Amino acid sequence: MKSITIFVMLDACRHDYISRRHTPFLHSLQSSSLSCPVKPTFGFEPDAAYLAGLYPDQADGGAQFWYNPKDSPFKLARFLPKWTNKLPKIPQKIIRKLLLKAVRLSNSAPNLSTAWLPFHLLNQFALPMMNGLDQPGFCPGHKSIFDLLREQNLPWLFHAGPDYRVTINAACKRAKVKLHPPLAFAFFHIGNLDGTGHAFGPHSDEIQTELSHVDHGLSKIYRLANKRFSNVNFVIMGDHGMIEVDHLLNVKEILSALPLSLEKDYMYILDSTMARFWFFSKQAKQLIGHAMKNLQGGHIITKDEKDTFHLNYPHNRFGDMIYLANPGYLIFPNHYQVHRPETGMHGYSSNAYGQQALLLINSERVKHQQLKTPVAMRRVFPSVCDLLDISVPVDCNLPSLLTDLP
Ligand SMILES: [Zn+2]
Incomplete structure (x- = not known):
């Protein structure tokens, strides 16, 4: 024994x-x-x-995806036409499964996932903990x-x-x-x-x-x-x-109203309770910074919080700016839930x-x-x-x- x-x-x-x-x-x-x-x-x-x-x-973790075009396992996804993002849930799910199968031929990491990231943006992202x-x-x-x-x-x-x-x-x-x-x-x-x-x-x-x-x-x-x-x-x-989720925040709508172009000016990912941004132009940093600062129901992570939560990475792959939703607020739609919001969520302040x-x-x-x-x-x-x-x-x-x- x-x-x-x-x-x-x-x-x-x-x-x-x-x-x-x-x-x-x-x-x-x-x-x-x-x-x-x-x-x-x-x-x-x-x-x-x-x-x-x-x-x-x-x-070097904390979120499932980070911005890392060089090491993205999803390089194949660039061959998918943009209209595939508009397909209904079931056919999209099938394409995502097939894409993962194809990616697994050259990458055997068990924690591979595409979540619901748009196909044409997948090759910008990699998974830090695969x-x-x-x-x-x-x-x-x-x-x-x-x-x-x-x-x-x-x-x-x-x-x-x-x-x-x-x-x-x-x-x-x-x-x-x-x-x-x-x-x-x-x-x-x-x-x-x-x-x-x-x-x-x-x-x-x-x-x-x-x-x-x-x-x-x-x-x-x-x-x-x-x-x-x-x-x-x-x-x-x-x-x-x-x-319990009792409020929804539509970050996507706010971004689409700005005179900016995704990929050229900025990149973003919405992880249910966090909106993470990478800026490629001064204007994007200023306009998105202003819009997110004014969005009630959350706040932009401060330098003090980065120290407290230990988010001082030696790179910006997790974002140049992170907006964190207050407990009970859900960013929706997001890159995990696109069809209907969840009733319960985690990923809020510890x-x-x-x-x-x-x-x-x-x-x-x-x-x-x-x-x-x-x-x-x-x-x-x-x-x-x-x-x-x-x-x-x-x-x-x-x-x-x-x-x-x-
Ligand atoms: Zn969960």
Whole structure:
């Protein structure tokens, strides 16, 4: 018999989702665990925070796309005529699938996506984090939890997309077959709450039903692990929360009213809660800067915020200017939702209550404690290293939550 650390990345699990009624398993587990709200790093891609303890500018991440025509994997897209952008949803989806298939012939990165970027602009953009979370080089120049496991020759089970369906049912099935000694670590990405939260909002009946369903599945994985291993460390973490959308911001309309030409004067990408701009003319910088400054429902990220959120990249690939929507505001249409707006969204300021996620660590090495103060998501990395008895890399000076509570 052996010890295992199970890490469940419960996508979009808000810190206040736990209740006796809808999540009886997690509620009872909480009474013997360390639990607290966790503050994700800024943006949409906080994986490097919990897997390697990194800020966005250390990981060179934070958004799915960046402006990088030289390294764009979508060079093929320039052959698609402009009218393809006007096609209805289904035929466009088919073209996007075919395009991805063609791109994959020369690029095997698992996290490739076109989102809903117009075909003729795709060759201007690349994806900064195309590698799988467990692949070497996920955080170039830094070691992730999987790099450390690799170094120690410790076996792990990895359940995440695109190879595996990120549902609780698929995770349970896989755990039943694969969760056995000598595994030292298991990673499950479970996406049920993200999809339901986007479609119906974080306060809906649908999310309560989904929570009960996920809770039941997690209890099965937990029981199974305790039967097969002598010691189980069980970590549940949401990568962000979910906020009800109650206002829409039409940035596209504002831009099209300006006497500027896209590609010649500027480039932009709308990531639901962020509008990011690259300027190629003084006039574009001035006119767009003025228009966005006057757009109620958000603000342009300041120098102080760049310092606080660690967005001081040595390049401008994430944008010359970033407009961030206030919690509850959704930029629509955007390059992820073009047909209808979502009811719930994340990607707001890390300080927003609903953007914060759940962290629960159950292990005989932690004392029961339910903290109200949020902890930084980067501290999950040294805490998981601690559970695995692996030393953190020398350049990581973050304390583990097992020994040093806030
Ligand atoms: Zn989401």
